[in-house]
Structure formats: C-alpha cells, structure tokens
Amino acid sequence: MQRIRVLVVDDHRIFAESLAAALAAEPDVEVSAAGSGPAALRCLERGAAEGRRFDVLLVDADLGGPVGSGPSAVPARAGDEDGIVDGMSLVTGVRSVHPRVRIVVLAEKDDPRRAALALQAGAGGWVAKDCSLSRLLTVVRGVLRDETHLPPALLTGVLRELTAARKHRTESERLVESLTPREREVL
Template sequence: MGRIRVLVADGHRVFAEAVAAALAAEPDIDVAAADSTRAAEQALRRAAADGRAVHVLLVDADLGATPPAARTPAARTPGGAGPRARTPAADGLALAARSRTDHPGLRVVVLAAADDPRRAVRALQAGAGAWLPRDCPRDRLTAVVRGVLRDETHLPPALLTGVVRELVATRTDRAENRRLLDTLTPRERQVLRCMVDGLGRQAAAERLHLSPHTVRTHVQNVLGKLGVHSALAAVALARRAGMSPAETAAAGG
C-alpha cells in the first residue's frame, strides 16, 4: 500500500494533536486532524479529489455533541499524553456511517471514553472496524490501524461478551419483527411501507390508487397484526425488522 493516510476527527484539539503525533512517529503513516464532523467530511472529500484518499478515519465516538469547552475531563490520550474530555452523545458514529457510505474504501476506528456494548454494536453496524478505549497505548493504536486495513475487527476483550450478547439480542428481535411482518397481506405491507416513508393517509391513497377510507382500514389491520397501538410504533417495528424508506418506491409502483 505504501504510506498509510490517517485522519483523526476529534473536537478537542489537544487530544487530536496528541493522537496525530503518536501515529506520525511511525515512518509509514501520514496523519491529519479535524475538529468537527464538517471539517472531517471536507478533509475526506478534498483528499479523495486530490487522489490521496484517506485510508483510516479515527473518530471520537462523542464528536460534535457539545463544544469542547463545555465538556468534562475524562480519559487520557494514547501514551498518557494528558487529560481528555468527553460527552454522552454519539455523533461520531453518524460520521462513521456517512463516511463509509461516501468513501467505501475507508476504514474506521472509533475511540471511546468508556466501554459500552450497545454503542460498540452501533459502531460496527455503521461500518467501523474497531472500537478502542481513548487511553490505549500507541503500539496498540498503530497495530489496530494496520489491522483494519486487512479487514480485521478489533474490540477490547472485556467488551466482547457484551457485544456478542447485543448482537444476538438484535438478531432475535429482528427475526421476531420479521415474523410479524410476514403476517401482513401484500396490500397491508404496501400501506406499511408508505407509513415508513412518512406518507399520510391521503398521500398513501394516491400512491396506491386507493381511497383514504380503504387505507385507514388497512392501517388498522396493520396495527392489530403487529400488536401495536400507533402508526409511530408500527413504523418503529418495521424499521427494526429491516424495512427502510428506500423500499417504498417499489411499493407504490
């Protein structure tokens, strides 16, 4: 591959610079830093346009939640480079998902202040190849950067059991929700897909060439078969089963 190009996306400049310096000590790694999701996305686009696409994105799991000044001290940087701040939101995971979609060859490593199996699963589902503690040593960080380029997945051993449990629970929940969707008639599934797509009764009626009254009847049948009491709950169940808004275009055809 030659030189490995890494982008560190973190809202706390001191931490980002410390991580960049730790990685830059490796003779075959070039590192840049971005302090926001917007800056990171712009850097990724510029690099791709210049023919120097970033290979690995290191992203703060909490990136963009609140300004760094409003954060409270927490973990230390790799190699003990000093205190770091964190926040409870997960904006970095959204950046990971968008970046993987926009740059399919990109590998993502998520750095987190605390082990959280549920968020780690979300990171993996977003396309991340690794979840690491913020205070991991430099040699571990560089080993993971090289590992994700070989399509390896890296998780802290202490987190593995919780992640497997979350994945099993998610799979079981999705299977049960799909079983419920299988009880719907083809027309009821079309109506549900319209609901997932955010269409009201009139718009769904126009898409499916039905009367609003007929759509209302189908909606009531859908709620009853799914065992929920609102359209919002039906949509949430459908999304958990894997039905996405993109599917609805075919439903109205």
C-alpha cells in the same frame, strides 16, 4: 514502505493534536486532524480529489454528542451541515460515500451497546482513548487487513448486543410477514 494516511476526527482539540503528533512520529504514518464530522467529510473529499485518499479514520465515539439525553437531546454543534453531528452518523456516512476508508472508533469508556452500533455502522475497530500508541497502531494496521478489533473484555457484551439485535429483527420480520397485502401496502 507504503504510508498509511490517517484522519483523526475529534472535537477535543488538545487530544486530537496530541494523537496526531504521536502518530506522525511513526515513519509509515501520515496524519491529519479534523474537529467535526463536516470537516472530516471535507478532508476526505479534498484528499480524494487530490489523489491522496485517506486509509483510516479515527473517530471520537462522543464526537459532537448530544447535550442531555433522550428524544429532546440537542446537537452540541448546532448548524453542522450534512446531518453529521455525532461519531456514529459519521461512521455511517463515510462508509456509504468512501467504502474503502477503514474506521476505528475511539472511546473514553467501553460500552457494548455503542460498540455494537459502531460495528453495525461499518467501523472495523473500537479502542479506548487511553490505549497505548502501539495498541492503536496494531488496530489501525489490522483494520487495513479487514480485521475487526475489539477489546477482549468488550467482546461478550458486543456479541450479546448483536445477537439481541438480530433476534429483534427476526421478530419484526415475522410481524411484517403476518400482515395482509393491503396492510403491507399501507405500511
């Protein structure tokens, strides 16, 4: 039986430890936990250096999220190195450095916009933090088979968000195409 190496990344220690303990009870799962994006990157690097790469990252959607909102929001963890201060930037960073690692985002609530952003960043799944262990294991095993997993109730909203993003990108491309060569050079 091939073991699945999972890294839980959540800055809520009790949740991370509880989830790690529940997953570790599975005979085919080996699990570790990290409390921040930089700690997760260090775990991934250490695992790769030791020839024990992680297969799946379970990332808190609200990992180190901003305090407040809008452009003046500040990171909850000032001083996080590598620019990794939230779950979505961790997803992007891991996918660029460790493309074979599959990522599942754990969320307290379903949010089609954030789920779409997670998928665009490279996540393979979005699940509720309060889902059953069997559901979570189904998603973990599914993303390892390159499946994308979303709650059915979220699918319509995510598709709407992705379609809107594509439409916006197309309009932006048209605007850029209408520029003169000099305008493009300046841009």
